[in-house]
Amino acid sequence: MTTTLDRKGGIATVREAASWLGQNPVLIVAYLALGIVNALGELGVLAGLLSIVGLFVMLYVDGLSHLVARDEGFGETVDLSSASETVVDQFLSLIGIFIIYAVAVTIGLILLIIPGIYLALRLSLAFPACVIDRKDTFESIDASWDAAGGNLLKLLGITILAALVFGVATGVAALLTGLDETFFAVTVAVSAVVTAIVGPLVELAYARVYLENRDRAVDEPDDGDTTDEPWDDEPWDEGDDTWDDGTEAWDEPESTSWDVDDDDRDRRDR
Incomplete structure (x- = not known):
């Protein structure tokens, strides 16, 4: 069974994401609810409480989006009920990821802006890794670090595009x-x-x-198998060669020694 999708450029990725969104308009409704919750919080209506509610809603609807992408990408029927159960099951891990993400990015932005952006991009795939592959918090962080490597420009382009849309709308x-x-x-x-x-x-x-790069994290444990190869081949070959050399060295003096003794006997007999 195929576990990864074919790689695409940034524009093609956004285009396909837009196609998936058009086929699943329920996500628009879900994110509109998130937008309303955030808007009420910004207007000062129970701001503290709504900020927490908004965080939980964001993690939930983001998780739904990631599972919709998985189903659409592999041509499967989108099951929002099953997706919802998966997100709820992984919710504590998602909260843990968010805490690590927020702390790391904040520290990076305080020290220098570029490290903060780098960490944000490198850890951004931890959330889809958590719900798609049912990983815990630290497994998701590791998977994101591996999968995002080599894709930072694509992720940055997607993020900049979103920021531009918000900026133009404002x-x-x-x-x-x-x-x-x-x-x-x-x-x-x-x-x-x-x-x-x-x-x-x-x-x-x-x-x-x-989904294009999830195999990077899966394939890594197999690297340990290569440590067996030297034990199977090289040391034994070297040992055999050394033993053969020693045998030749032992045979050569023995043959020479007997030849000398034979000459001495011949002289005495004469």
Whole structure:
């Protein structure tokens, strides 16, 4: 059974993710709910509580998107009920991944911006790894580190595209409303709508990148088998050669010694 998808460029990856989103519009509804929760939090309505709720909702709908990408990528029927159960089962691991991700990226951004961006990209595939392959927190981090290697530019391009869409949408809102008292409310509303489209698109694309490279983490344990080869071949060959050389060295003096004694006997007999 095929476990990976064919590799594609960044644009082709986003295009296919958009196709999957069009076939699963329920994700748009789910991310719209996430956008509304985040918007209410930004407006100051129970901000602390809603920020926590928003985090949980984000992890849940992101997980759904990753499993939808898996099913669509391999031509299987999308089962949202089964996907939901999987995400719930992996939820503690997802929370652990988020904590490690947030701490690592924050420290990287505080020290220097570039290390923070690098860590964000290198760890971004831990979330799809967790739900797609049912890995725990640290296994998911390791899998992401392996799978993201060599794909940083693609992941960066997807992230920049999402940021540009948000920026353009916010700019349009500013032009239409002006920087008055309604600007903030309109911006929050626009953010919720954009989240409904861009959010699942990015997560579907991330999941596809992981599905292209998931075999990297799976194949690594096989590297240990190569340590058996020297024990099977080289030392034994060297030992045999050494033994053969020793045998030749032993035979040669023995033959020479007998030849000398024979000459002495011949002289005495004469």
